[in-house]
Amino acid sequence: MADQKTVLPPGLNSAEFKLALKALAAAVGDQWVKSDAGTIAAYRDPYATLDDYAFLPSAVISPASVEEVQKVLKVANETNVPLWPVSTGKNYAYGGPAPRMKGTAVLDLRRMNRIIEVNEKLGYVFVEPGVSYFDLYQHLRSIGSKLWVDCAAPGWGSVLGNALERGAGYTPYGDHWGNQCGLEVILANGEIIRTGMGGVPKSKAWGAFKYGFGPYVDGMFTQSNLGVVTKMGMWLMGEPPAVKPMVIQFPREDSLAQIVDAVLPLRKAGIFNGGMMLSGILWEGGGISPRTRWYDGKGAMPASAISQMARDLDMGWWNLVTGLYGTEALIASNFEIIRDAMSSVPGAKVVTESDRPTDPAFAYRKKLMMGEPNMYEFNLINWVPGGGHIAFSPALPLDGAEAEKVYSLCSNTVHAAGFDWMGEFACQLRSCLQVQFLPFNRTDPDERKRAHETFHKLVGLCGDAGYGEYRTQLGFMDAVAKMYNFNDNSFMRLNEAIKDALDPKGILAPGKSGIWPKAIRGVPHA
Numbered sequence: 001m002a003d004q005k006t007v008l009p010p011g012l013n014s015a016e017f018k019l020a021l022k023a024l025a026a027a028v029g030d031q032w033v034k035s036d037a038g039t040i041a042a043y044r045d046p047y048a049t050l051d052d053y054a055f056l057p058s059a060v061i062s063p064a065s066v067e068e069v070q071k072v073l074k075v076a077n078e079t080n081v082p083l084w085p086v087s088t089g090k091n092y093a094y095g096g097p098a099p100r101m102k103g104t105a106v107l108d109l110r111r112m113n114r115i116i117e118v119n120e121k122l123g124y125v126f127v128e129p130g131v132s133y134f135d136l137y138q139h140l141r142s143i144g145s146k147l148w149v150d151c152a153a154p155g156w157g158s159v160l161g162n163a164l165e166r167g168a169g170y171t172p173y174g175d176h177w178g179n180q181c182g183l184e185v186i187l188a189n190g191e192i193i194r195t196g197m198g199g200v201p202k203s204k205a206w207g208a209f210k211y212g213f214g215p216y217v218d219g220m221f222t223q224s225n226l227g228v229v230t231k232m233g234m235w236l237m238g239e240p241p242a243v244k245p246m247v248i249q250f251p252r253e254d255s256l257a258q259i260v261d262a263v264l265p266l267r268k269a270g271i272f273n274g275g276m277m278l279s280g281i282l283w284e285g286g287g288i289s290p291r292t293r294w295y296d297g298k299g300a301m302p303a304s305a306i307s308q309m310a311r312d313l314d315m316g317w318w319n320l321v322t323g324l325y326g327t328e329a330l331i332a333s334n335f336e337i338i339r340d341a342m343s344s345v346p347g348a349k350v351v352t353e354s355d356r357p358t359d360p361a362f363a364y365r366k367k368l369m370m371g372e373p374n375m376y377e378f379n380l381i382n383w384v385p386g387g388g389h390i391a392f393s394p395a396l397p398l399d400g401a402e403a404e405k406v407y408s409l410c411s412n413t414v415h416a417a418g419f420d421w422m423g424e425f426a427c428q429l430r431s432c433l434q435v436q437f438l439p440f441n442r443t444d445p446d447e448r449k450r451a452h453e454t455f456h457k458l459v460g461l462c463g464d465a466g467y468g469e470y471r472t473q474l475g476f477m478d479a480v481a482k483m484y485n486f487n488d489n490s491f492m493r494l495n496e497a498i499k500d501a502l503d504p505k506g507i508l509a510p511g512k513s514g515i516w517p518k519a520i521r522g523v524p525h526a
């Protein structure tokens, strides 16, 4: 592995970089600009597949206010230091806090961590980037709020950053971007804009009505490099009268299509009304103990060992994890409908809390379904030694035959390369995301290389079959962007035209989602 511990922004020599750092320090204060090897090492991608330093930043800049962000952008434009904004930088398995282009400086927004408004009556909050799920949860509980947070599974990430990446959660408000309402964004030229009703200076409905007047641009600031988002409105669910967390277990691997087809009508009819994960046994049980407890051989874990694991843990090969929300009476009646419908799948078994009072997997899922952030799912990193993982997440219709196709394609590909299929289908209203961890040993260079190549293979095979990834890890952004190549890449040409217009010097997040500034477009990057 390469071991260059510091790096300059591309195109700058060390004297120019020193001057730039001085100007940045004048903007935010000396102690908030760091470029020493120790600091920047903590901002690498923790799960880089090839080179630990491939995505090493040149510096970390930590502004505390909108005004400081504006000053930093001005200096960046003047000195040609590219910036990679992060909110809390916990986007692990997709790159963590690291920038796509080596030598980009991280704009760490964690110090901007105010919860600006809690509107209990309408059910929304406005937050700054550094507010984590834990922060928001604790704040809401401390003020006696009855609003719920819908969090990502590890709760240490930010409300804002995860929504910008279009992450998914576990309550009925699990579509994080779908529940965003109102943004404040600083463009590359330092100008502040407010979207939706925020454009009206005395707006009364910024957090209540998304669309405002004219073009609806909020989505342009997700998974993109067009601005620094400094405030976001987020709708929160009010505590319902009752919740019933449940897992429906299915013993057979080959039931996948049948399960998904049984789910769809109940989803469309609103009978299943919570977030929903159809989780494979290695994901569902993988946090309980490492792989060696079940299988110590080489290559992918064989089906017999997987079945044994499911039996020993009293879990399904597939586990449909969801909650029912509403009144006790509504839940009881929906529960009966679900039990009937899902019993069409061989061996279906419905498990509720009273069946699993001490099961840690059930307990953490229940917390997520009730908006309580926790870190349990992080245990999955202990599945293999040297716990690396990158997430492969193609989107597909919520359709049994499609789910079966994607599962076969992905599981056959990873098994042939000696890896396990550890994944879950995050089921939404019409679609699902196959979120698959590719677990690999970070201390084994051969295994890293194999993981890297396997990931590329997955991108190629799924792209050819019509399943684009919805989000990806830094080193695969160019490849995934190429999946979306309809009409000679017209979508990318639009993205590039917008990028060139809004950020002509290309200082914001070069390479994010495969969108590069004009001056270095086509230049190969790791």
Ligand code: ADP
Pocket (backbone or CB within 6 Å): 085, 086, 087, 088, 089, 090, 091, 092, 096, 097, 109, 129, 156, 157, 158, 159, 160, 161, 162, 164, 165, 227, 228, 229, 230, 509, 512
């Ligand atoms: P989290 O810690 O919430 O998981 P990150 O802070 O790592 O999320 O953000 C994920 C990605 O979203 C970043 O790598 C960056 O591309 C983008 N991003 C995060 N925060 C901002 C922001 N405030 N403005 C613009 N882009 C952002």
